[in-house]
Amino acid sequence: MTPTTPATVFVVDDHPVVRDGVTLLLRSDPCLSVVGSAESGRLAIERVAALAPDLILLDLRLPDMLAPEVVTELRRVHPEGKIVVFTAHGDHQGVLAALESGAHGCLLKDAAGAQLVTELRRVLRGERVVDPRILPDAGQRSDALARSGLTRREYEVLRLAAQGQTNPEIAESTGLARNTVKTYLQSALHKLGARNRVEAIGKASEAGLL
Known part of the structure; x- marks a missing residue:
């Protein structure tokens, strides 16, 4: 990613409405470019290995794998990629495990569109971003x-x-x-x-x- 090149984003969520909504939202920002999506952990790992996106937006709950395992595998196949867990369950026990597995941040799905974009940009700059409502003592x-x-x-x-x-x-x-x-x-x-x-x-x- 350079100042003139949009950061590439990959969206992982098993709900088509969420994938499509997030994709539409992020595509409205010229600094971000959605390059693909997946509805399962295994498919995400396979596609991320091929696409090597700058950032992976990962749903906490997937049908085939636990989020911490997905994070571990994503870091193995693409260690340079930033991983942000995206969840509706801020107090879920998997949040802390995902962060400890190497996720670079965790945001709630009720975040406003502009806020989501701002937080993702922070992660891309190298910051660790966790919504303060999520496990405040993490x-x-x-x-x-x-x-x-x-x-x-x-x-x-x-x-x-x-x-x-x-x-x-x-x-x-x-x-x-x-x-x-x-x-x-x-x-x-x-x-x-x-x-x-x-x-x-x-x-x-x-x-x-x-």
Whole structure:
């Protein structure tokens, strides 16, 4: 992207109305050029690898993949691209996981058109932009997570356990095998110095993780 060349944008959303609306909105700005779209995570990864857009606007909820996994794969196939999660669910547990997977920002779908364009331009300049209504303490949680030594997956499994989910339910929520969930949970317990999941949840809460 140069001062005279529009930044290229790729839109990922499983709702055609949203894809078309966002595409129409962004095309009204001469500094942005929509070069493609996808309705699923796998299709997005394939097309982004081929198109190499400057920015990917990614819906948090897709039918085939969790947003954090999509972010991880997009960064693998196109590390230079900026990724902004676009969601109607500001308090969704996936927002923090997507940011920790490498997303450069997260915006709400009720943002005014002019505001959306302004925020995307900020991301393209290298800023990290998160709507203040979305997880206002996300930065503090990220710092606490780094200090804890927990991986993103260990944290994700522990967070779902804190919500009262059983191992089979966590497996269904994350797409992981039940044995894998058990392994992540045991590893989280070890890193937190906890003897069981109740104690681990308590220690994680005290550390500002939950």
